[in-house]
Amino acid sequence: MEQAELRKWEHKCIQEETPQCTAACPLHVDARTFCSLMGQRRWDKAWSVLARTLPLPGVLARLCDAPCRNECVRKDAGGGIEIGLLERFCADNAKPVPPPRPLPSRGKSTAVLGGDLAGLCATWELARRGFDVTLYCTTPGKDLLGLPQATLPEGVLERELENLAKLGAKIESDRAVDEALLNTALEEKDAVFLASDALAEALSDLGDPDELTLGTGRSGLFAAPRGETSPILKAAAGRRAANSMERFTQGVSLVANRELEGPYKTRLYTNIAGEEPAPPVIPDGGYNEVEARDEAKRCLQCECMECVKNCEYLKHFKSYPKVYVRQIYNNESIVMGTRQANTMINSCMLCGLCKEICPEDFPMAEVCLQARRTLVDTGTMPPSAHEFALRDMAFANGPKAALVRHAPGEDSSEYVFFPGCQLTASDPENVEAAYADLRKRLGKVGLMLLCCSAPAEWSGRQALMNEAMDDIKQQWKALGSPRIIVSCPTCLKTLRQGLPEAEVSSHWSLFRALGLPESAAGQNTSLAINDPCAARHDTVLLEDVRDLLEQLGVSVVEPKLSGQYTECCGYGGLLDSANPELGKAVRERRSKAAEEDFVTYCAMCRDMLAKTGKHALHFYDLLYPGRENAGARPSPGYSARRENRARLKEKLLADLWREAGQAEKAPFESVAVEFTETALQNMEERRILKGDVQKVLLQTQKTGKRFVHKETGHFLASHRPVIVTYWVEYEEKNGGFLVHNTWSHRMHVRGAGS
Amino acid sequence: MSVIKVPEADAAGWKCDTCNAELEQLPVELEYLDSLFNVELPVCPKCDMVLIPENLALGKMNQVEHLLEDK
Ligand code: SF4
Ligand code: SF4
Ligand code: SF4
Ligand SMILES: [Zn+2]
Numbered sequence: 001m002e003q004a005e006l007r008k009w010e011h012k013c014i015q016e017e018t019p020q021c022t023a024a025c026p027l028h029v030d031a032r033t034f035c036s037l038m039g040q041r042r043w044d045k046a047w048s049v050l051a052r053t054l055p056l057p058g059v060l061a062r063l064c065d066a067p068c069r070n071e072c073v074r075k076d077a078g079g080g081i082e083i084g085l086l087e088r089f090c091a092d093n094a095k096p097v098p099p100p101r102p103l104p105s106r107g108k109s110t111a112v113l114g115g116d117l118a119g120l121c122a123t124w125e126l127a128r129r130g131f132d133v134t135l136y137c138t139t140p141g142k143d144l145l146g147l148p149q150a151t152l153p154e155g156v157l158e159r160e161l162e163n164l165a166k167l168g169a170k171i172e173s174d175r176a177v178d179e180a181l182l183n184t185a186l187e188e189k190d191a192v193f194l195a196s197d198a199l200a201e202a203l204s205d206l207g208d209p210d211e212l213t214l215g216t217g218r219s220g221l222f223a224a225p226r227g228e229t230s231p232i233l234k235a236a237a238g239r240r241a242a243n244s245m246e247r248f249t250q251g252v253s254l255v256a257n258r259e260l261e262g263p264y265k266t267r268l269y270t271n272i273a274g275e276e277p278a279p280p281v282i283p284d285g286g287y288n289e290v291e292a293r294d295e296a297k298r299c300l301q302c303e304c305m306e307c308v309k310n311c312e313y314l315k316h317f318k319s320y321p322k323v324y325v326r327q328i329y330n331n332e333s334i335v336m337g338t339r340q341a342n343t344m345i346n347s348c349m350l351c352g353l354c355k356e357i358c359p360e361d362f363p364m365a366e367v368c369l370q371a372r373r374t375l376v377d378t379g380t381m382p383p384s385a386h387e388f389a390l391r392d393m394a395f396a397n398g399p400k401a402a403l404v405r406h407a408p409g410e411d412s413s414e415y416v417f418f419p420g421c422q423l424t425a426s427d428p429e430n431v432e433a434a435y436a437d438l439r440k441r442l443g444k445v446g447l448m449l450l451c452c453s454a455p456a457e458w459s460g461r462q463a464l465m466n467e468a469m470d471d472i473k474q475q476w477k478a479l480g481s482p483r484i485i486v487s488c489p490t491c492l493k494t495l496r497q498g499l500p501e502a503e504v505s506s507h508w509s510l511f512r513a514l515g516l517p518e519s520a521a522g523q524n525t526s527l528a529i530n531d532p533c534a535a536r537h538d539t540v541l542l543e544d545v546r547d548l549l550e551q552l553g554v555s556v557v558e559p560k561l562s563g564q565y566t567e568c569c570g571y572g573g574l575l576d577s578a579n580p581e582l583g584k585a586v587r588e589r590r591s592k593a594a595e596e597d598f599v600t601y602c603a604m605c606r607d608m609l610a611k612t613g614k615h616a617l618h619f620y621d622l623l624y625p626g627r628e629n630a631g632a633r634p635s636p637g638y639s640a641r642r643e644n645r646a647r648l649k650e651k652l653l654a655d656l657w658r659e660a661g662q663a664e665k666a667p668f669e670s671v672a673v674e675f676t677e678t679a680l681q682n683m684e685e686r687r688i689l690k691g692d693v694q695k696v697l698l699q700t701q702k703t704g705k706r707f708v709h710k711e712t713g714h715f716l717a718s719h720r721p722v723i724v725t726y727w728v729e730y731e732e733k734n735g736g737f738l739v740h741n742t743w744s745h746r747m748h749v750r751g752a753g754s
Numbered sequence: 755m756s757v758i759k760v761p762e763a764d765a766a767g768w769k770c771d772t773c774n775a776e777l778e779q780l781p782v783e784l785e786y787l788d789s790l791f792n793v794e795l796p797v798c799p800k801c802d803m804v805l806i807p808e809n810l811a812l813g814k815m816n817q818v819e820h821l822l823e824d825k
Contacts (some may be wrong), residue, residue, distance in 0.1 A: 382823035
């Protein structure tokens with residue numbers, strides 16, 4: 001990833017943008033943090049949040065007219081948060097804090113003329129930035145003196161004036177603010193702020209100050225906008241003037257990059273769809289503690305997190321895409337050291353849901369797939385991450401499982417049925433039934449039992465992907481380039497992309513055109529539909545299956561995330577291979593998306609749901625019924641999946657093409673072996689195949705090398721066919737083997753150094 | 755290279771069936787992705803056959819494999 005790309009992605013995710021309240025506040029108080037602390041009754045901490053940003057906080061917190069309320073996201077769910085009232089309560093109840101420590105002296109001297117709120121605030125801001133500042137006025141805070149005691153209690157102003165002095169500001173009161181004083185100031189000081197409306201009016205040549213800079217026709221003189229009555233806007237004018245004076249004395253541009261100084265529009269998005277409306281707590285007098293807490297708790301703590309809320313993977317790594325993309329970038333820059341983002345990169349299901357949900361269309365799948373390709377290209381992809389899945393793909397495309405033929409008795413094909421390697425693995429009977437149905441209705445329908453090569457794509461191995469797709473292409477051409485009929489949404493998507501010259505039709509559209517098969521059983525049930533993530537953008541497909549379900553009499557229940565917004569089952573992107581634990585969490589989550597039994601049209605979705613114990617039907621189960629309680633059929637284990645593929649090939653060859661026998665068996669396949677329940681469970685969890693175990697047993701038969709347990713009498717043997725070493729604990733029984741346990745490791749034992 | 759000792763390398767109850775010999779803790783050379791380690795593991799002193807117990811394979815060894823894969 002180039003740095004420019006990083007910036008582009010980072011900019012796209014708006015999670016770190018300013019909340020609406022802070023953006024709307026002329027002084028940009030962090031109202032979100034303030035509310036969070038107030039909601040925990042941590043008044044003192046909350047006060048320090050205000051005091052960090054507000055000049056003369058004791059005064060301003062009590063006077064602020066809270067323009068933020070009109071922009072507060074809560075306004076559409078009961079009413080904007082009463083930040084003004086909360087600030088007041090906080091000012092009355094929190095322990096006062098000393099003023100901030102000023103920055104080191106800049107050696108520049110400034111003057112403020114006029115002691116109303118704008119003048120006081122400008123003085124505060126200048127002093128805090130390390131300017132030498134003198135405030136000239138008749139009475140400091142003159143515009144505040146008439147305020148009722150309830151609004152501004154006695155002593156508050158005095159305390160903040162003391163704080164001004166502590167900040168190092170000099171206050172010269174009882175001074176007539178007139179033109180003579182102004183001229184002296186302009187001569188002696190580096191910059192001057194005029195906060196007296198009266199004097200400004202008297203100077204006929206002055207005119208209105210510039211809106212952005214508050215600059216005037218006279219160099220070095222800045223002036224408050226005249227006639228301002230809002231306290232917070234007066235304070236903001238004081239800060240704006242101080243900013244200008246700082247730029248002026250530094251000799252830098254007065255106008256560049258000041259867009260975010262006043263109130264601005266923020267890009268932060270916060271979804272309030274699920275939010276219960278709650279009206280503001282408005283007391284007769286001021287808040288009591290409970291009321292203040294309750295009002296603060298109405299704050300939504302605005303953030304985006306839309307994608308994270310809807311994706312178990314994004315949630316699992318405890319952050320959000322803006323941070324993830326930075327981690328991926330850093331991961332790629334590592335030369336020596338640990339690439340800590342590898343597992344994160346390999347755990348995305350590449351399902352595309354986040355992009356649909358994100359207000360800015362952030363495509364985490366694109367970022368992660370690109371990152372995987374980079375890992376592969378630079379030789380740093382962890383070897384174990386996708387190995388098991390790629391071995392499975394190789395098996396599906398290998399001599400034991402792959403089968404490409406014209407229909408029996410035909411020497412050409414108008415169509416070819418491509419059921420996909422996972423349906424073949426999960427449910428060979430329905431592959432047979434669907435193929436028979438297609439031949440009956442369409443005649444010259446060939447068969448292709450192959451993997452569509454999606455696993456290669458997901459693993460970031462583009463070369464392998466191209467190679468596999470090329471193989472498919474050659475075999476398809478050898479059949480005479482027939483129209484391909486596909487039912488698996490992932491195969492559909494992958495083949496359409498990889499074979500643009502082929503006509504790839506969905507089996508589901510075909511059913512709509514030709515009608516349901518005779519065997520299809522009318523249903524009188526409710527089923528929740530589970531759209532596979534590969535179907536997300538295929539509107540025709542989404543519509544076809546719904547229409548067909550309706551024709552069958554099924555009343556379709558849509559989970560909250562469905563259709564364009566469907567969730568992945570946990571297999572997508574090879575998550576289940578790279579991070580099995582997270583894969584389990586994902587399918588558990590999906591299984592809870594509906595009360596009803598599921599119906600889906602991807603074999604992998606079906607099996608993933610079935611693994612959780614949830615009843616799930618493949619659509620073919622409704623069209624080619626023949627199995628009792630098909631929804632409860634367990635997901636076949638990894639070894640059974642391979643056997644299903646191999647057996648289907650043998651059976652079809654024998655039944656349809658009258659060809660006997662497969663390529664001869666490898667010796668290990670004849671080793672007679674049985675397993676205990678524990679052994680079977682461990683094999684599934686540890687991804688150890690029956691064939692792996694048989695190889696170990698064959699090896700120990702040959703070499704006689706094994707351990708024996710002194711109490712149980714069990715034997716223990718190991719073997720390393722290629723990279724992984726397998727261990728098998730077994731006993732000999734009835735001329736065969738009973739396996740009790742098995743485990744594996746990748747580390748190679750080079751030998752004992754005796 | 756110093757020899758690493760791991761508590762998981764416990765093979766209580768097992769002996770070499772081939773040589774009918776008790777196992778001993780001896781240094782063994784392990785290799786993964788160009789990294790070499792010397793670890794004390796249960797070994798048959800006669801035929802040098804090494805035993806990798808289940809909890810070592812699934813625990814420490816697995817962790818180190820992942821660590822090396824991310825290097
Ligand atoms: S709900 Fe809270 S965080 Fe959101 S805009 Fe309102 S005050 Fe700010
Ligand atoms: S798993 Fe799907 S929703 Fe989650 S980040 Fe990846 S592509 Fe997005
Ligand atoms: S949905 Fe996710 S990626 Fe998009 S802006 Fe929000 S947090 Fe960022
Ligand atoms: Zn021995």
